[in-house]
Every structure is written in C-alpha cells, then in structure tokens.
Amino acid sequence: MKRVISVIVENEHGVLARVVNMFAARGYNITSLTVAPIPNSEFSRMTIMSEGDPKIFEQIVKQLYKLIPVYKVIESDDFIQKEMAMIKFPLKEVKNNLADIDAIARCYNGKISNVNDKHVVVSVVDRPDRIDNFLKAMMAKYKNLEIVRSGVSVIER
Amino acid sequence: MKMTGARIVIESLIKENVEVVFGYPGGAIMNVYDELYKQDKFKHILAKHEQGAVHMADGYARATGKVGVAFVTSGPGLTNAVTGIATAYTDSIPLVVISGQVPTTAIGTDAFQEVDAVGVTRPITKHNFLVKDVKDLAFIIKEAFYLAKSGRPGPVHIDIPKDVTVASTKFEYPEKIELKTYKPTYKGNKRAIKRAVEAIKKAKRPVFYIGGGSVLSGASDIIREIVKFTKIPSVETLMARGVLRYDCPYLLGMVGMHGTFAANMAMNDADLIISLGARFDDRVTGKIDEFAKNADIVHIDIDPSQIGKVVETKYPIVGDVKLVLEEMMPLLFDGIDTERYKEWRDILNRYQELYPLKYKDSNEVIKPQWVIQKTGEIAPEDAIISTDVGQHQMWAAQFYPFTYPRQLITSGGLGTMGFGFPAALGAKEGMKDRVVINFTGDGSIMMNIQETLVGYKYNLPVINIILNNNYLGMVRQWQTMFYEDRLSETDLSDVQPDFVKLAESMGAVGYRVSKKEEFEEALKDALEAKRVAFIDVQVDRREDVLPMVPPNSPLKNMLVFKEDK
Structure with missing residues (x-):
C-alpha cells in the first residue's frame, strides 16, 4: 500500500540525514521525497511517499516522532x-x-x-x-x- | 563574562554537577583538556582505550542513575568510542559523550584524524550535535544532558570542532530548557489505565513481564508492593534482574532464551501479559508467530514506538512505568480478587518444582554455576555485579541472588564482550562503598583487560571472576547443538595468558583456581585485597547453559536438562 506522510522538522544540521537514515536503518521504503523550508518559520516540510502495510506505517510515524527535530507528522487520507x-x-x-x-x-x-x-x-x-x-x-x-x-x-x- | 568554548564545556559540566569524566585526550580536544587541568570541581579518569572510557561512563550511569560523561578526541578517538555508545543506546543508558573535531575550516577536507563523527553516531545515539558556533555551545550541552536523562534515556553525542573550543563568547548556562519538538509523555492516559486495570481484574492467567524500563524509572518499590498484594506471577528480563528480590515467592525468574521453564510457560500460557518497560525482544519472545497466542497485552512504555512494534497491543499505555503504576495501584487494589489467580499460581508453582533451575554439581571439576552461587553466598548482599557477554552472563543472570535494581550491570541489548570490566570500574567509581564483582569469561576479559591499570591508578578494586572454560563458550554451545560440534575457531586452550602474571604486571592480584576450596579462599582474599583482582577459575569445559529456547523456536519448546526429558 502506498501512503504519503508529511513531516514538519526543525531546519537544522543533518535533519534530512536523520530522517532518511531512519528509513534505511529499519528497512522502510521511500518512493519519493520532497523537502523545502516553510516560509517565515524555523521549520521545513518533508513529504514522503512510502510503501508498506498499516503496521509499518504506524512504526514509521512513531519512529519519526522519536527523532528529536521532528515537530509533527501528518498522516491524512484527505491530502x-x-x-x-x-x-x-x-x-x-x-x-x-x-x-x-x-x-x-x-x-x-x-x-x-x-x-x-x-x-x-x-x-x-x-x-x-x-x-x-x-x-x-x-x-x-x-x-x-x-x-x-x-x-x-x-x-x- | 567572555569564555572560550573549551572553558564553557568545563563550566557547563560543573553546572550539571558532574562528578567525574572518563576519557582520553588527543589533538582536537586538547583545549578542553587544558581547561580541565585548570579546575578541581570534578575528576577525570584516564582510560587506556576510548571504548573502555565510554563503558566506564556507562557503568557509572547504570550503578548511580546519573548521567555518565566521556571525553574523546576526533577520528579514531570517536570511532573507538562507538561500541561503547551503541552499548548504552541499546540499553537506554544516559550518557553525554563529547568528542573533539577538526576545525570547522578543515571539515570535509579529509583532514588528519577527521571522521564524519555525527554521521557515524547518528544511528546509535538518542541525538547528536555538531557545534558550529561557540554561541550555541552552552545551550547544546544543556540540551544534551536534558535529552540523555529525560523520556526514554540514551546516549547523546556532542562533536566540537577545535576552533569552536578556541572562540569565545559570553557564558550563560540556561536554567531551564523547553524544546518545541520534544515533549516526552510521563503520565499515562487515565482511561487507558482504567481499562488495563479492569483487564487485570478479569484475567485468569495474568503475568507481570518486568523489563529494564522499570529499573530506569525507579519503579522497583511500587512493583514489589503491587506484586506482593496482587500475588500475580512475575517474570523479569535480563535488564530487570533485581527489580524483585530473588526470593520473592511470585517471581518465576528470568524469561527468554535462557529463562526458567516456569517463566517461559507463564508467558506462553498467560491470558494477559502486563509489560512494564519491556520491549518484547526476540531473545524474550522466541518465535514471534507462536508467542503468547492466547494473551492480551497491556504495554506500559515511555517510548511510544515500542508499543505495537512486535506484538499486537490491546491496552497501550504511554508513560513512565512508575508514574503509571502509581495511578494504577489504588484502582487495582480496590476490589481485586487475588484468589482468582490461585489456580494459575499453582500450575506455575508445579512447573517450578518439576523444572527448577539446576545443574549437576561435581567434586572433580568446578561447575560455573557453583561459582556464581558461592559468590552470592560470600559477597555482601549489596555487591554490584557486572558481567561480560556469553555463557557466564546467562549463568550469572540465572543463579546470582539479586536483591535490588541496578545491582546487575550487563550489556543486554547489544551484547558487548569487553563491557563488564570497564563498566565495573565505572560503577565502583560511582559507588565506592560497594563491593563490585565482574563475572567474565576467558574470551570477554581479553577485550578490555588493559583497563586493569585504571583500577590500579585510581584505586578501584574490582574483582574479576573469570569462568575459564578455554572456549568461547556460548558459541561453542551453539556449535555443539546446531553445527554437529564443529568447533570453528572457538577453542582457546592454546591461546591463554597467565592471568596471575598478567594481573601482577598491572598492579592487580591474580589467583588461579582449579578446586572448590581454592575458590572460596581466593574470593575471600580478593575481598580484603583492596586491589583489582582476577580469579581465574578453571571450570567444566563442556557445561551448557540450560534451559534453552533454540533460536526461532516457540518459548514452550525449551531444551531442558537431559534427566528431565
């Protein structure tokens, strides 16, 4: 199953590497990834399309939250x-x-x-x-x- | 007042009430060591190897509950520290590791002793920092200590380029810290707690599955109270040994690959497993498809990612084990019928009688389990026990009479050989009034034996008991059981040092023991010696750790003792 999640992260050194490493280390797929700063804030938005069953998505979201610079993970069926x-x-x-x-x-x-x-x-x-x-x-x-x-x-x- | 980055490091550690730093100097961190030299607020212990330094900080943290601190230099200093950091990470131990780095102007040029330090430690730390501006330094150190000890604890690494240690700025150490992106949940959700309590009251075959998180949250007292009142059978993971006393009538022993028959059958047959800061590790669950097929799960953990990671969880509670149990206890004690678990207790007691932990003692050879038991009889009840990794570690976990949490210091998650001795030195530094004993093997002890000199120099008399079977025993056991006894590279009988001479050459005392009487004598002497001691105990070479759940088998398929089959 393909799903898209949106991750709001602090703009800081190495934050992209942290997120991507987490996917690689735990064997999760990234189908596509876009990153850009959110205007007038100290945050960036990453949009990640990934593949996996609902259990894997639950883990992806939890593991993302575990990363210190991750502010918010948005999962929605209504994007x-x-x-x-x-x-x-x-x-x-x-x-x-x-x-x-x-x-x-x-x-x-x-x-x-x-x-x-x-x-x-x-x-x-x-x-x-x-x-x-x-x-x-x-x-x-x-x-x-x-x-x-x-x-x-x-x-x- | 303006200060250099190096001075800020030292002043910040003083603000954090750091008592001791374990480390090893080098080029990139020299400015910090220069400032260290000028102060007398905290002590520095010079290890012989950076891995040793980090394990010492780790052992100190495990024994005291405080944050362990280590200094290493750039490049090889940092890469040598990696095993230590990863060991702490897998067992959720709070550390702050500060490394030097080449100057910011040289980063990325493949400079001398340059390595992408934050790249290397990223997957083995709770968080890490590369300090690019001295103005951020004090805040980062504050944040590092806060992250290391809050929520689910873990090691935090700070990489400081040399020019940042030279640059100066006004020193202001933040009093408080609040991070927008990091707010651990300590208090459990009230409704979830209520639902879990109802489930426990309705269960017929509940079991408390106690993990390392119980130790970290300081929940031992309340767990003892709840177990005593509810009479619910309980099992401990390796990381939780000592949360309940060894003689607690409701403790079935350790669970998992080398757990007791009764503990594993309790997990297998339970209808409700109440996990207290445990994480359903593969060494605990056995084959996961067959694990606890009839049980609902109550999972209390401060780290939400642990819940539902391995097993379906009907009653998830995110929070600190101790705080959640404090909420739970009055609800649980109100109207619980502990008689309803009696039949269940009787079944498990019967398992304990049928298949107790045991070994066949001998008068010809020393059995390793006997050494552990004898040590338990002779050593003071509050002695701290560390271990290396392998057969001796499992025997210690099985046979030592643990009486309090933080008594056992062992590398549970990563399984790091060479951990035990430096960790014991760190524990001794933190708990000077305690006897500290490291159970080790003839394989493991050789991995960090150089730290004997640290014990000598800083007067940290740790007693090493080497259960010497002239094998890499645990691998040998697997080769015997699963590889038709093809002993590929595990026989160490022709590569043994003379441990007595080796000890003496580094200011320690050594004993060679091949008879039971000699062991008792040696241990008593070592307890008096006030020096690092090595007791080289020649044990039965072919003894196996039993019972055993073979890899990827269900818990109920335990290999038991031959005569019990």
Whole structure:
C-alpha cells in the first residue's frame, strides 16, 4: 500500500540525514521525497511517499516522532496531492504530433514548455496516479523519452 | 563574562554537577583538556582505550542513575568510542559523550584524524550535535544532558570542532530548557489505565513481564508492593534482574532464551501479559508467530514506538512505568480478587518444582554455576555485579541472588564482550562503598583487560571472576547443538595468558583456581585485597547453559536438562 506522510522538522544540521537514515536503518521504503523550508518559520516540510502495510506505517510515524527535530507528522487520507513531471521528446519523434501532445498535456495541467532544434519538453502538474497514466500513455506512443518526476507534495484539505 | 568554548564545556559540566569524566585526550580536544587541568570541581579518569572510557561512563550511569560523561578526541578517538555508545543506546543508558573535531575550516577536507563523527553516531545515539558556533555551545550541552536523562534515556553525542573550543563568547548556562519538538509523555492516559486495570481484574492467567524500563524509572518499590498484594506471577528480563528480590515467592525468574521453564510457560500460557518497560525482544519472545497466542497485552512504555512494534497491543499505555503504576495501584487494589489467580499460581508453582533451575554439581571439576552461587553466598548482599557477554552472563543472570535494581550491570541489548570490566570500574567509581564483582569469561576479559591499570591508578578494586572454560563458550554451545560440534575457531586452550602474571604486571592480584576450596579462599582474599583482582577459575569445559529456547523456536519448546526429558 502506498501512503504519503508529511513531516514538519526543525531546519537544522543533518535533519534530512536523520530522517532518511531512519528509513534505511529499519528497512522502510521511500518512493519519493520532497523537502523545502516553510516560509517565515524555523521549520521545513518533508513529504514522503512510502510503501508498506498499516503496521509499518504506524512504526514509521512513531519512529519519526522519536527523532528529536521532528515537530509533527501528518498522516491524512484527505491530502491534496500534486506532483510535477517533465518529459523530453526527441523532436523527430513528435514533430508531426505537437498539437496532440500539447492538447493532452493541457488535460494534466501542463503544456509544452520548451522547444529547440533537438527536443520538445512538456511539463505537467497533477495527482501522482494521474501522472502515472499520462506517462504510461506517452511511453506507449513515443520512444526515447527522458522523464523527470518531482516527487509528490501534499497539503491537508 | 567572555569564555572560550573549551572553558564553557568545563563550566557547563560543573553546572550539571558532574562528578567525574572518563576519557582520553588527543589533538582536537586538547583545549578542553587544558581547561580541565585548570579546575578541581570534578575528576577525570584516564582510560587506556576510548571504548573502555565510554563503558566506564556507562557503568557509572547504570550503578548511580546519573548521567555518565566521556571525553574523546576526533577520528579514531570517536570511532573507538562507538561500541561503547551503541552499548548504552541499546540499553537506554544516559550518557553525554563529547568528542573533539577538526576545525570547522578543515571539515570535509579529509583532514588528519577527521571522521564524519555525527554521521557515524547518528544511528546509535538518542541525538547528536555538531557545534558550529561557540554561541550555541552552552545551550547544546544543556540540551544534551536534558535529552540523555529525560523520556526514554540514551546516549547523546556532542562533536566540537577545535576552533569552536578556541572562540569565545559570553557564558550563560540556561536554567531551564523547553524544546518545541520534544515533549516526552510521563503520565499515562487515565482511561487507558482504567481499562488495563479492569483487564487485570478479569484475567485468569495474568503475568507481570518486568523489563529494564522499570529499573530506569525507579519503579522497583511500587512493583514489589503491587506484586506482593496482587500475588500475580512475575517474570523479569535480563535488564530487570533485581527489580524483585530473588526470593520473592511470585517471581518465576528470568524469561527468554535462557529463562526458567516456569517463566517461559507463564508467558506462553498467560491470558494477559502486563509489560512494564519491556520491549518484547526476540531473545524474550522466541518465535514471534507462536508467542503468547492466547494473551492480551497491556504495554506500559515511555517510548511510544515500542508499543505495537512486535506484538499486537490491546491496552497501550504511554508513560513512565512508575508514574503509571502509581495511578494504577489504588484502582487495582480496590476490589481485586487475588484468589482468582490461585489456580494459575499453582500450575506455575508445579512447573517450578518439576523444572527448577539446576545443574549437576561435581567434586572433580568446578561447575560455573557453583561459582556464581558461592559468590552470592560470600559477597555482601549489596555487591554490584557486572558481567561480560556469553555463557557466564546467562549463568550469572540465572543463579546470582539479586536483591535490588541496578545491582546487575550487563550489556543486554547489544551484547558487548569487553563491557563488564570497564563498566565495573565505572560503577565502583560511582559507588565506592560497594563491593563490585565482574563475572567474565576467558574470551570477554581479553577485550578490555588493559583497563586493569585504571583500577590500579585510581584505586578501584574490582574483582574479576573469570569462568575459564578455554572456549568461547556460548558459541561453542551453539556449535555443539546446531553445527554437529564443529568447533570453528572457538577453542582457546592454546591461546591463554597467565592471568596471575598478567594481573601482577598491572598492579592487580591474580589467583588461579582449579578446586572448590581454592575458590572460596581466593574470593575471600580478593575481598580484603583492596586491589583489582582476577580469579581465574578453571571450570567444566563442556557445561551448557540450560534451559534453552533454540533460536526461532516457540518459548514452550525449551531444551531442558537431559534427566528431565
């Protein structure tokens, strides 16, 4: 089971290493991880997507709380989840389909962000599962793609 | 007043009422040692190896209940301290370990004696700090002591770069400390406590499962009172030996891999297990799928992550064992029918009669268990007992008559060979009026025997009783039982020192014992000697620790004595 947790931590030396080490040491998975400071505070927010059964999640949350700089662990079924993905297409693959690609990207809050003489770059922002679908569709249709995913960010409703 | 970082370290320790620091100087921590030299408020004990220093601080902390403090230098000083820190971490012992570090300007350049110290100690400390600015130093030291002893205790490591010890700032030691992100729960939830009390009153086959947290929280007195009143059968983990007196009629003994038959069957057959600061370690539960299949669990622990980690817990209570029991006691005593546990007690008593702890004594060879028992008869009742790790550790835990908590000092979680002797020295430093005896093996004692010189220099007369079977006995036992007696690298008979001469060369007194009478004489002499002593007792080479739950077997599948099968 995939789940996302949001961890509010103090901005201090080594805090990212503490969190990541805890996952590694106890054999828990990190599917994706994003970190950025929370404006006007001494805290940062880490958003971690992980996989495991509910018992493992309970332990993850407790072990996170055990780390001294962890202020709060937010687990919710009611997150707004967003992820960004960028795809780089070789121009020769797609030069006759640019209108199609742009139309599909728009369905995923995206667009063609850059074109040069070699590549076309499309970026989209959406729920991780919808990003999965979008990427699957693109990969089925086009070859030699370069794909970058940002990892998920969440906020409670 | 402006002070250098080095001076701030010393002044802060004085503010914390530190009495003794165990350590070893070196380049990066020299400024701190220079300030140490200029003061006379606390003592420094110079170990022979940084591992020894940290074990001494650990033994001091375990015996006194205070925070143990150690100084080490950067690089190899710190890496040598790692085993000591990890030992304290697994057993939740409060330590503050201060290491020197290369100057901040050199960090990350692979400088001489540089190691990523906080990276190394991160998984084996409760928390650690790299001090980058002298202005943070006093606060960090305050925080380190607070973290080490509050909540679930543990070692805290402070890494101080050399230039931070030179830089100066105004010294202000915080009186109080409050951390936004760390607020341990001490008082248990009232409703949860009530529910647990009801469950105990309704149970037919309850058992108190007493762990090391009971020692750390100082809950021994109240546990004794509750057990005496409720007459509920009780078992102790290795870390909890002495919480109940050895002769308490409701104590079934130690539980787990080398626990008593009755204690393990109590866990196996219970309908309610009340865990008091224990953590369902694999050496206690045996095969986890088969563990306590008919029991509900009441789990009292100050560390929420321990609850539900290993077993499903119906009655979780987060809090300090002592405070929770203080809330529980009046509710529990009100209308409890202790007769309802009588049948259960009778069954367990029958198990105790059928399968008591025992060994077959001999007049030809000395049995190691006999040595433990004899020591228990001769030594004062309040003697502190430390152990190393292996067969002798289990025999000591099984056969020594423990009478009070903090009496047994042993590396339970990490199982660190070489722990016993330096820990005993630290305990002796903290409890000068007590006799301190370290049970050890011919394998373990060699790992930190250099600390004999510390005992000599600082007049810490610890008695080492070496149960010498010329084997790495516990591994030998497993090889015999599970590897068709292929004794791979465990026979030490051709690599033994002359312990008497070795002792004498370092200002200690040595005895070689191969007959029972000699042991009694040697121990009595050692108790008078006021010097570090080594009693090298030649014991039955092939004695096994029994009973035994084979690894990954259910508790009920104990290997018992041949004649009991």
